[in-house]
Amino acid sequence: MNFQYKTQAFSYRFFVLMLILFAVQILFGLLLALIQLDPDLLKGTLNFNVARAFHLNLAVVWIVTGFMGTILFVGPLLGKKDIRPFWLIKFLFYALIVIVIWTACTLPLAQKGIAGWIGNTPWLQQGKEYLEGGRITDVLLLVGFTIFAYLTLFMFPRKVKTWNEMHWGLAIGVCALAGVWVFSLISAKNLDTQEYFRWYVVHYWVEAVWEIIHITLIGFLLSKFFGADEKEVGFAVFWGVSLVVLSGLIGNSHHYFWIGTPAFWQFWGSLFSALEPLPLIFCLWHVYLDEKHGITPVENRPAFYFIFGSALFESMGAGVLGFTMTMAYANIWEHGTWLTAAHGHLALFGAFGLLVIGATYEAVRKYKNIYRFRGYLGKLSFWLLFIGLVGIMGSFAYGGTKEIFVYRILGLDWWAHQVRPAMANARVLLGFSALVFIAGAIILIYDLFTMKNREISEEEQFARNNKLGSSSRISMWRKNMMPVEFGIWLGGIWFFGLVVTGGVFSFNLHSVRAGDPTIPFILMGIGYIGLILTTLLFAVRFLQAFEQRQNMLQVLQNTDNENLCVIDLKPVIQVRDKEKLILEAFNRLNYGEAFVMVSDKNLSEQHPVLHKVLGVSFAWESLEEGPQEWKVKIGKLN
Template sequence: MKLLSFLPFLGKTQKPVVRKQQFLAQKISRRYCFTAVTLFALQSVVAVTGAIDLVIPDLPSPIPFEFGRAIHLGLADLWPLIGTMGMVYYFITAELDREIYSPPLARWQYWIVVLFSLAIFTSLSFKIGNGREFLEGLPVLYMGICISLALASYNLIRTLFMVKNNITPAAAVMTVGIIFLLLLLLPNTIFYSNPITDEATKFWVVHLWEEMAFELTSAGFIATFYVVSGLADRAKVEKWLYLEASLAVVGGLYGTGHHYYWIGFPAVWLVIGSLVSIVEVIPVGILVHMTYKGLKSKKNRSRREKLTLWLLLSSVFYHITGASLLGLLITIPWVNLYMHGTYVTSGHAHLALFGTLGFLVLSGCYYILSRGSEPTLKGYKSGVLAVILLNVGLLGMASALLAAGLKESYLWRYLGMDFEQVRLQLNLYLFIRALGGAVFALGDLFLFWLICKTWKQTKLPKR
């Protein structure tokens, strides 16, 4: 019974607190964040179903595995994007202490991005797609996402122009992040007959969205979160922000080279990819330093801030381990030669994509949606339980995938065993992955429910 009391379904989890003046953009950002969290909940359910499909032979499913996986990957891209859009609007207004250039444009942008995202998932469930990994939807639908990003870029640039002399590093970095999201997606809305160009361009989203554009929005978010919540001084957290952002851009761009080793590019990319991948770790180090400085600044934090920090620190943990260190290890060409194209990549991708970016966007979304409330002790404990389940589930999934990948690399790549024989030996690992996925989904649904209750309680009456 004591365990049941942790569940977010029962009892009071939030109490209202007085909130400061709210800008219209901050109110609009709530719908972005709530949609992102909802799509995240959907994603874990879709992903667990796919994982189970792999371990139970002949499992009947209304959507075939190949399109189910496409929906999972589409969701993995788009919910963090929608959440980031909301976070950038919220924290830029908080940072500049003024309204954005055009709140109606932000509303239009929201409807466009949601409509086109849903169109991607719906068309994929009807087996209509474009068959490019992580960009499986029809190109025209990604054009819709681009329009939404163009509106965001325009709105943010105009906002910065309104405060010409007072542009803060965090505001500038977040805006550039959004512009890069647009520039990197745009070339992916056309058909390439050349398979080398196709592969190369795909990684502008698969790699560069996360390791460059989202890294900029994330750095801006972390800095602003500390400043606006009063947890740290601006000078402390923004000291290295431009340096961090510059290294993220240069390192992110040329570090993409580690995805270009074997796609038909010249051999010089082996050198570029492996050397610049080392540079990519430096901005992560600065980001961690910034987070640490912020953490050290204040001892007394509210439960809402602490829950945000639980999510944020989870993100930082995976940023250092799963994304950076493991990523660096498998970019060594001699290692990559054997591990590339195995489940090792999949394990790394889960840690990097959800571990780093997912947790970060969740922390921002939670912070925004809980504004005007404070978790009760029970609500706080439920939130912590959800974060623990998410972490245990993710580590379980990733460990199983990494173990499967190592075995696959050795038997298939190194010893030259037949693929089918090796594949049958991986079932146990894939089963553990499905179990990890189920724990992860449970944590996800707990967090979603808690956020739903918070969102409902903090809704402002319509004027």
């Protein structure tokens, strides 16, 4: 083990539990996809609703377990202190297992119609989507969350005044995790009240509390990875969290359009839901900025892949897809169809699942005392999960589009012979995507548990770095991504998102309502396919540039600083001439080569200049810092 704090070692068992729950959850997902194809499958033995209750609850539980693991992993670094007493962590861990087993035993009671009602309180299970567990599960979970909040706060400094934004982010996150859960204890007599408070838990968890934790953890993990400036990360965390609360608080009311609550929610919900993507774009932008900070190569590239994927899917799946459906005029068509599931899979697994998997990669590496390892399996699993996931989303989007036409526009309701057949192809596609996803998950779990087999020794790494070598040309996919290009990609994703939005809105057109689906089918077809392809290509582009940058950083690490060409800036007086000299030297470099700059003045002021002149595609390593001489090594990356 290679941990600074003992608390961190405890995170490992949470990650193992998380992977087990994840595996079971996706097997239930596969089962659901199969029942979609053959509705008689396991009928009477394990009905669809029970399997779905497992699928949803496990999704929530494994991600929360992952959050716990991640916070135990990074918390001591943030608070510079261990948790006491340790037995409370162990207690939390076993309590979690007991809750899972208990809930797994009670959920199948739905097949017999047993909820354990005493008065109006369902003690065993309660048939509320996402919160299917009964009151006993709810109370146990509340205790668990409270313990967890206590443990997290215990690690932080006593003096609240010394907290930075990340302390605050996590503190608010873990307290709200327990606080919001209190609303799951409400059993209302009326359906509108019940649904109202159900969304307090479901929405405020995923669209507020989890996002706050997510943004804080991404910020913290990236500053660990790239040595990003804590102030800058703090800035991003504060404004990210503020935007989440600002938009998400009233944005919640997009769930209150049609559940029997008043119509004024349609205005408020539409307005603030439209703002909900802002923090998510903001977060992705900061991931983009932070990626260019480090000058030592990232030792755990798969972890970075997953963290990047998390920010991307949060922006695309939660942000863009959420935007396409939460305004009232779109929502009236989308509500209660497969389009919701298209958004849900990306927003839940894409945003939160990928993040905790990223943290798992780092924790496992530290736990098994591995410095470097070959990441090809991790990356393969990332791409399979990525493609499987967008495939699942695409299948739901395709089926949902057909469903809106058949079910809402035509009002056909013979499920077996009209609605289901209309969505038949989407079901097949869903099954295939699920298989790709599961292949990715199998490789992921295998890679995590056998990472030690792929460890790379110091000498081997040296040899590998030499093999990478330097080159005079690189493909345009591997070139540094400038802010403008990032903007174009994001703009592309949003463009197709708006096309989809237009498609959903177009169901309001009279011609469409009269029975001609051409306009929405074309718009949504182009929109969804464009969205998927743009997202995929953007991820390839971003990660290729990342690979190039990291490879070149490794090559530069190998170079002997003594033999580098030295540019002496001491005799040069004019700033313009200095810049020219540096630029010329830089342009002569091959990718993966470097020169050394020497001056009698502090060179750190040259850094922003270089930024301006060269963009951000260079490595900057300070070799000597005054008082007589300043020396900086500058390398060309991509």
